Amino acid sequence: MPFPAGTPTVTLTGTLPSAVGGGAYSGTIVLTPSTELIDAERHAIYPGGGTVELDANGSFSVEVIPNDADGIAPEGWRWRIDLQPAGGGRTIFWTDIHGPDGATVHLDELLPVPAPDGTPGVQQGPAGASAYELAVADGYTGTVTQWLASLVGPAGATGPAGATGATGPAGPAGATGATGATGPQGATGPAGPQPPLGAAGAGDTIALKSTDPTTTNARTPTAHASTHGAGGSDPISPATIGALATTTWRRRDLPDQALADSLYTGATPTISTAQTTTPTAGYLKYAPAGVALAGSDTTGPFQYAGAGAFAIGATSPDTNYVLPTSKYPNTYASGQSVWSVEFGTDTQVFQVRFKYISSATMYRLSIDGRKVSDLMQSSGGTTSGSGHMLTVDLGSAAPRRIRIDFVTMPFGGVYLPPGAIMWQVPLRGGRLAVLGDSISDGAAGNTGAGAGTWFARAARLLGSTDAWEQGRGGTGYITPGAYAVFQDRIALDVVPYSPDRLIIWGGYNDNTGSQSAISAAAASLYSALKSALPSCQMYVIGCWAPTGSPAGSITNTDATLRTQAAAAGIPFISPITGACYDATGSLVATHGPWITGTGRVGATTGTGNADTWISSDGVHPTDTGHIGLARRITAAITTLMPA
Template structure:
């Protein structure tokens, strides 16, 4: 058997290549399909019918000879190999007739010449492939059959119906037949996700899960609520990070509220945490955690009363050698030797205690909490408290001058009304003040100091010494020489109205932070209030603050005073948001104050009201609340009738009696402004 290859291109009448068209190859003058091969050796049979290639080429191997090729309703006689011989026109017509009789039944043919251009009448039978195609199209239209696949290049539209995608177990549909446009799922949860790639590949990000078995929606990842698509983010719920941020706040994790409900710190922290999440905007004012209340103040009849027990015996000796066997309770920072111990002293009225740089000052402490905040010229007014059951105590001091003074109080009652001399002799030398109480019994001891370097306390070895807490919170005054004292009164700052008013107001930790000659715009020999505020006041966090100044500014520009006062009060608000602050106006040492005094008083009252601080006027005795509303008027503090009794020979500063009087007037005014 000699095989030869047939390979030709076929075209449609339109000129297009007849690609992938079914062809049948028959033995010449028979209806028997020829045996075809894919190779010249005849080892690989080829199906018959077969199809043209994608480029319209019909190609096969067959025995040499003549054959008929039927393709697209056309018949072609071909010769393959050496036996090739052209077919006559009659041969072609005969082959068409034979093929039609074998593969189709044509009842009526109106016009069939060459290419069929017209086919009319009733078609009762067609080629099986065409019939099958028609049957499938009909089934699809009737909804009883399905396309195995579908690719659409361009827009697709489904009119007057719903789009359902299903495998008959699970599915979803886009439905327009209801009252709204619905996206529905069936047979399982509905997941909405997006792939990062361009062909449903890459990373799949799943965002929504709609449960099939319950009305439940799950959202995965971060949800941003925006003002418009791709616009500014307003709220964030981040499930992956477990954070929340509302109204533009940075998302935060679940917040833990700390603090105490009793003192208000828990509420403050709650507001802070809610603000962090963005749920609220904090527009609250700080408020006072432990506000002064009139009902909590001590009885004024006994608050400033004298000790009524047996008067102690007090003597001073220029020595640093205690009674033999006594134990030294040294201030913290002083070096210990032998049986010395560090005493559990409660320092009040000052802070930042330090020893001096060299001997003998390394044995003594002084506070550095008042301008200019140095050991030698810092704060001279302060107190120490402790408890002891000793009958005799020996207090070590370094004598400076006649200004080195002290006042002893026993169980809250002062032994002397005014500061008393320390009894020192040689300036710069160490001394021991021996105090004999007459019996060994537990007592609370307080020592108020003025220019008094403190070296500790010695007690008998059989006695004990313990610490005691301060009472009534921390009260502070930021002021001038009316608070800091002058030559017109005893004991400098320890002998002014402030220490006595502190006792009336139930405060043992009273900080006198006045400096003579200073004010809102006047520095004097020291610094203005604003300059001193941070280090002398804010750093020590008072619970209550009285600001009293203005007299040294009264000859200055009222605009400058107003600006300085507003700035000072704002700094107090910012630095001490929970501090209960009172402002006292301009001091007037006469019954006929000048315009500078009255104008300064008015300027300060206006600034205090703007800052939300209560105000007390020495000029009129009027008391104004934090809103600037008049609460009460007690009358001018200094009048023509009492000036001689209360103002010293310099016609400015109060005397000892004047300070007693002022402590009563100021206490009455503060009490009037307190909540009941």
């Protein structure tokens, strides 16, 4: 992962030997810290590790934070190492990685340590303990690489009783393999490739020779069909051979639609706002990472959602508040105002410190996954630029999950009464992002800017609590507006944050431009995203049409984007027709147009849903429109999901 300048790091390297002599493993290594790491000096949060692919030699190299790094909190955290070699046994263990800043540490230097919860030895993997784990339990103290190498072992002479020669044990007598008498594969002859891995036996070790007639074949391989090549008429892909594309987003995993976007049914909280930065006497401050601590203050175990790269302001009073910088132009005051914070607490009353900017400063409270209000609420602030305290009384003390969605609302922390506690809660459903324009980023026609558009509501319906609204009004594939075109934004706004799912919705701001230019820009954008985020599930939504009778330039743009999405292997959804196309460009279903009629809000005569879904500017959706769009988009994406 990228680290801010000055972050202490070491380079972890290693090589996994193959279980079949002479080769190397392919596969991955997953490194995960036991907790979210906070770097107060650099005002940074490191929420997790990453996945590293082994190269052609079975080797890897990755930059990580050492466990003894100065300034990284909390203490006592550990690395979880998950070795996943293709074709080999999976090994999972906990370890400490030590070294001065800039040092290189080899996998050979790592030894298993107790898990953070004190469990001795290594943790079992999903399929049960590996052989390495069992060996550790029996007192093995060698390194991981040494253990893997020991599974291969040196090649030996051909066993004298090898009834089937070099290829495997001879059955019940088990004299043929490196591993002896139990060899159930002996009778199969050349097909028995695993003697070195069998149980110990009485026979001698067998070495396979390249000249052994049982291991060679003089046949000339048949040339691969040219039609299967890149650009061929029938390229090899999961779809062409009937395989299911790799995905973790399935219909059966989605939340109950009747509950996902429903309101909280518990006692209505009492909420008040005061222009002050002084909490109730005796309350303890849980500050955002980066804000200076004083007295009994502590850094809160907050879980941020919807944004990243949090920073404090450069001058007072902004040094007491954090904002994300993960949306173009990627500065503290860049207008990246839509994000959320979650935490667990058992308190009845808590207070939230914030800076009041303007009437655009809004919030929405959710309790145990249910929003208290459907739309964003006014913060109740009074004087612009001043600190305020939001006091929330839940009516009783009980363990709860709290979420606060913010719009233009710098966050200064949470205060709890003595005896109350706070803990970190995990986000759910993977990271969902949208790269879009003002239809996603919000406009005057809806409440709460980007937190009040279709996107936040669709994210709840799709079960993603980490929803990144990366829209910028006026932008598009070839139109920068006041910011930048999509292509120039992804390296800063999308790729560094590795979304699990990405919706790309633009084109309306481009529709009067050159279709060939839109086509080229779309092709380049999709290619760049697929290359940078190979595991990300993507969906393209076509050109927005705020009327049931769109102009030819809008329908042409929709068709252009559909063509390029199919070429890139990305599912496509048309707002104009409601048609849903899979990654091969094949029509899956047609749900009908999203906008019907030509009416406008406030018009004396209106037809279809345009009269209530489209605001008076004739382009942007109303709150009612965004509610409807969330349902339509959720239905379309769900149609394109595997069961």
